[in-house]
Amino acid sequence: MSTSRKKAQSKILVIDVGGSHVKCLLSGERTRRKFKSGPALTPQQMVDGVLEIVADWRFDVVSIGYPGVVNQGTPAREPHHLAPGWIGFDFETAFGRPVRIVNDAAMQALGSYRGGKMLFLGLGTGLGSALIVEGKIVAMELGHLRRSKRHDYEDLLGKRGYKRLGRKKWRRKVRAVVEGFSAALLPDEIVIGGGQADRLKKLPSHSRLGNNAAAFLGGFRLWDDTPNTYTDLS
Template sequence: MKVLVVDVGGTSVKILASGQRTVRKFRSGPELTAAQMVAGVVKAAKDWRFDAVSIGYPGPVNGGTILEEPKNLGTGWVGFDFEKAFGRPVKVINDAAMQALGSYEGGRMLFLGLGTGLGSALIADWILMPMELAHLPYKKGRTFEDYAGLRGLERLGKKKWQRAVDDVVSRLKAALVADYVVLGGGNAKKLQPIPDGARLGDNAHAFTGGRRLWEERGI
């Protein structure tokens, strides 16, 4: 099966199909609707063959159903019929969960995406559990996202942000009894050194995760 993986972000939509090596992308932004995203993907992938589609969505997803409209994109995502629009089977998953799935190497893994916000997912024995840890209270009336996300980096500066991320990783790893933590997202590369018990992920793992959604092992 050839799978087209679509990674929907706040600034761009990235796509890659099975058998292809070069990621293609186009701009997204606060006005991008679900229908416009599909049209952009179809245009960008017009010379690629694919049998199914995986979509990484920047918001809560349950059982393949989008629960809320995105905070940094346009409207029309909740209830949108992606299978009809693409004319192929489609699986929708939270974007952090999709990257987590591509990063998984067995055991009990916690994934934290250090980007504009704080994405999170837990995988244990190939059972994927998307999580929404970002908005849990942390300290001083603020959330984990307020410290480990982009707002925290801008407010605290790099050194204090690094210490906050170290502490967040330590707390969440212990609370969820994770064997290891994978740190993804655009800001993870700014960490020097990497927190104990963690390793850097790679945005390319999102495409691996999208393909794994269709594997027979049963995610």
């Protein structure tokens, strides 16, 4: 049997690490599993929690959507909303399987991608972002650009911003920021995802609503080694 054929039959476990929950899905399964995360979650606790809730699933490889900067397949900065210790952590040894790691927004972007140049913005605990150009991912950290002396875009559009501004003002801010990013980056389309996206009454122009399930599709696609399908340029 060819190597590509073996990869096609591999069972892929996708892990989406978020600021409030860690969610998992196995290729071939329909129901995802999850447990609570939070500011005290360490990488070892994440691994232990995952292995506990997927104990009856057999998997060959692992995809991880990481809520922070990823460089050459490994965390390059500690996450803002979790405990430290992620940089240098040996995920392959912890899981006992080959592991591919990508920024969480980039993983959802990959699962949402249809072609051309697409900007993904994830409205969640913070603000995730990624740009895909002809199948290649450029992971970005637009959320940490300064919007003002007191706030960056993550403070403005994430959960803290929603609570501070209120629904109507937050919606106006989202529209203005999305239009600004669109004018600067000139995407063919914009996908707005994340847990906060459902709070939008009307989407900005040239945008469509993402589906959080796309993160799992992106995790499956990480193991598609077709040329030009995935490149981590973060």
